[in-house]
Amino acid sequence: MEEDNQNLEQRSNKVPRRQAADWDSDSSHVQKRRGEGPKRHHCQHCDKSFTTSRYLKIHQRVHTGDNLHSCDQCGAAFTRQSTLKIHQRIHTGEKPYSCDQCGAAFTLQCNLKIHQRIHTGEKPYSCDQCGAAFTLQSTLKIHQRIHTEEKPYSCDQCGAAFTLQSTLKKHQRIHTGEKPYSCDLCGAAFTIQSTLKIHQRIHTGEKPYSCDLCGAAFTLQSTLKIHQRVHTGEKPYWCEQCGETFSESGALKTHRHIHTGEKPYSCDLCGKTFSHSNGLKSHQRIHTGEKPYSCDLCGKTFSRSDSLKSHRRVHTGEKPYWCEQCGETFSHSSNLKSHQHIHAASL
Numbered sequence: 001m002e003e004d005n006q007n008l009e010q011r012s013n014k015v016p017r018r019q020a021a022d023w024d025s026d027s028s029h030v031q032k033r034r035g036e037g038p039k040r041h042h043c044q045h046c047d048k049s050f051t052t053s054r055y056l057k058i059h060q061r062v063h064t065g066d067n068l069h070s071c072d073q074c075g076a077a078f079t080r081q082s083t084l085k086i087h088q089r090i091h092t093g094e095k096p097y098s099c100d101q102c103g104a105a106f107t108l109q110c111n112l113k114i115h116q117r118i119h120t121g122e123k124p125y126s127c128d129q130c131g132a133a134f135t136l137q138s139t140l141k142i143h144q145r146i147h148t149e150e151k152p153y154s155c156d157q158c159g160a161a162f163t164l165q166s167t168l169k170k171h172q173r174i175h176t177g178e179k180p181y182s183c184d185l186c187g188a189a190f191t192i193q194s195t196l197k198i199h200q201r202i203h204t205g206e207k208p209y210s211c212d213l214c215g216a217a218f219t220l221q222s223t224l225k226i227h228q229r230v231h232t233g234e235k236p237y238w239c240e241q242c243g244e245t246f247s248e249s250g251a252l253k254t255h256r257h258i259h260t261g262e263k264p265y266s267c268d269l270c271g272k273t274f275s276h277s278n279g280l281k282s283h284q285r286i287h288t289g290e291k292p293y294s295c296d297l298c299g300k301t302f303s304r305s306d307s308l309k310s311h312r313r314v315h316t317g318e319k320p321y322w323c324e325q326c327g328e329t330f331s332h333s334s335n336l337k338s339h340q341h342i343h344a345a346s347l
Contacts, residue, residue: 039049041056045063050056061079068077069084073091078084095105097112106112123133125140134140151161153168162168179189181196190196207217209224218224235245237252246252257275265280266273274280291301293308302308319329321336330336
């Protein structure tokens with residue numbers, strides 16, 4: 001009896017120890033399956049390490065090419081059969097993961113999870129410098145380049161650097177002359193798709209940007225911004241030589257020709273030069289005989305818009321020019337100038 005009791009006690013003592021060992025083993029096994037725990041298995045071909053010898057063996061197929069699983073449609077090879085199965089969805093079009101809110105379907109479960117943040121508004125990745133939040137970690141990484149000023153993509157022809165690879169690709173078209181986006185109505189070609197979209201408004205007549213003060217509409221937001229200065233009186237561009245201010249940078253550039261005496265626009269028929277491009281355009285009508293401005297009251301045509309404006313005073317009776325000495329008014333500045341000679345002669 002005493003011997004039986006001793007045997008029973010020994011068996012009862014052994015059970016908890018074996019269970020404890022099993023629990024330790026299970027815990028270790030779960031950790032390894034998750035890729036957690038110490039990584040004691042090192043790849044002799046690269047610097048990667050793994051928690052289990054099995055993971056190491058699978059990884060080594062990348063280097064050895066042994067036991068790779070290849071796609072029978074395109075030949076792409078994979079170290080895991082499960083990865084091959086996911087890849088084959090490219091060919092089959094299978095998208096087994098769908099959004100229960102909008103029905104969008106995806107080949108990978110992780111892509112569905114990312115998509116669902118559109119509906120939930122979840123932005124789990126935030127910038128530790130400015131607090132801006134993002135749905136993707138990769139987008140956060142790109143954003144952080146604003147703070148670090150990192151520009152990892154550089155042009156091998158001119159050295160210009162960019163934060164995005166896509167921006168570099170667009171830039172390189174300057175050197176290659178590539179214009180992959182063309183208008184299907186007139187054939188005009190562009191390096192950027194957004195520029196094509198703006199161009200197409202010429203054909204559609206679309207003017208999506210309108211002034212909330214006068215209702216004037218424009219094809220470009222930048223043109224609307226310039227127009228709004230008519231109402232605000234803002235003139236952010238100023239001449240450093242005379243102090244005159246302008247609402248547009250182009251107007252300042254043209255104005256500077258007064259100081260430099262530069263006349264970069266020349267007529268190819270008579271050689272006459274002009275400081276303004278519109279001055280050349282008006283002059284060329286002398287040669288072509290073009291008169292694009294017509295009076296809506298009498299039908300008379302003019303080569304210049306200011307000539308039409310002066311002509312209209314014949315119909316309206318407007319006399320905007322007046323003599324400071326006697327108060328007499330005139331419809332044209334040239335008539336005022338002739339009149340002033342009367343006062344000058346009497347002195």
